[in-house]
Amino acid sequence: VITISELARFAGVTVKAVRHYHARGLLPEPDRDASGYRRYDAQAAVDLIRIKTLADAGVPLARVHELLSAEQDEFAVAVDEIGRDLSARIRVMEQHRTRVARLTDAASLALPAFVLDYLDRLRALGLSERMVNVEREGWILLCAHRPERSQGWIRMKQESLDDRSYVEGYRLLDLTWDWAPDDPRLVEVADAFAQIAPGLRTAEDDPAAPVPEDFDDTMVALLDSQTVEKVPSWARLIGLLQERGLIGWTDPHYDD
């Protein structure tokens, strides 16, 4: 009594969708008129609205097919499950929304505000932009890998930055970037670090400090590729520091 386009508009779907539901066996093929046009009645409209209601809720069409011929109790259980599934999907979408809301620019992608504050402070302390960049990419990795611990680490780093000798260490490291690995000044820098060392915080000082278990092999490999493998002079420097009994988070076997 109505045509396919009338039916489709009525239910709020496309004509193609209706034909697709026929092909899938979800909606029974109606009788045709003299020219081969499909003619639908109210039952078809009711069926289609049911299909759309379930499909809109994210139910796969194969599942819709089952449900349309399900018994009362079986259906009730399924509807309950669909509702919980929708709620769960809404929750993850809300997480993604808050994550997206933090993305003010491409540089801060995946970085929470407390890391951005920390990076701003490094800039304010006079560190070079490429140094800040190394930190930034490192923190993107850390935040992705250990989101629950990263805030604690940042707090610890912020406290460390209150220490002048710690800041001096950073500035020294910044200076060595372009030096050749065999630059004799690196030995002086390593000695300077050894002086500063007592001021550097370790896991023994602070329970929030990172411990070896915080970094799996993947993490260590990635952080290394950003630092010792990228800046030749730093590889040398790490070696010199190890000779002086100072080791950081990096793989002791980085030089393999």
Add this chain to the structure above:
Amino acid sequence: VITISELARFAGVTVKAVRHYHARGLLPEPDRDASGYRRYDAQAAVDLIRIKTLADAGVPLARVHELLSAEQDEFAVAVDEIGRDLSARIRVMEQHRTRVARLTDAASLALPAFVLDYLDRLRALGLSERMVNVEREGWILLCAHRPERSQGWIRMKQESLDDRSYVEGYRLLDLTWDWAPDDPRLVEVADAFAQIAPGLRTAEDDPAAPVPEDFDDTMVALLDSQTVEKVPSWARLIGLLQERGLIGWTDPHYDD
């Protein structure tokens, strides 16, 4: 420095997804090792996390490609838009969730509680189950088509059911279901309706009553296919009622 599976696990995606991003040109192909294996560095991990963050937010990969090379301000505008889009999608999902929550069984699919209450009352008044079914399917159509007006209509119908003569009319109609269209008793029923008529409510009595504009051609055609086209005696009855100056919502030209 890390393998494809390490990279994938780190970012929380599948190995296939990483290769897909290579194929789409989203993630640059890294160098290979001696056996042709891809070797990734931290930059790749950072890039992949960025891609995943955007893709999780529902951004099409083609769009992700643009955004990764966008300028600060252009990116900020896009992120804002993605956030609004996510919020909108969350809102429609919440609508679908509330709609799904109402689906206690297959019969009540797409029907709000106030319609179910109305149908229960019809049963309580002694109407046959098949009669209730005709009402139910009609209301499914009405609720789908005019959701904003259906509650008002139900309220009006509930008030009408307080009228004994109105209820009598329903019971008479129920009785005629199986009669032949030429059954002489139909004339008596039509006469009885004519007696009841002053008690029937019309648009003149109540501004909430349905007017012809509430039903487009599709709606009329569908409601007809559930009633006058389905039950032969009703087609005859409508004709008899029209002779007596009583017309309902149905198409006056139903008999074409």
Add this chain to the structure above:
DNA sequence: TTGCTCCTCACGTCACGTGAGGTGGC
């Protein structure tokens, strides 16, 4: 006659997933 709807294939899309068939590393 023009424009709109309808019909049936067949192939496209989106973001991957699934084997198939083979090689490399411990």
Add this chain to the structure above:
DNA sequence: TTGCTCCTCACGTCACGTGAGGTGGC
């Protein structure tokens, strides 16, 4: 040697969308 990972095609999936080429109704 076994099991695991890696590689590259090629094709599959899900829910339709997009024409292609043709007919019917006003």
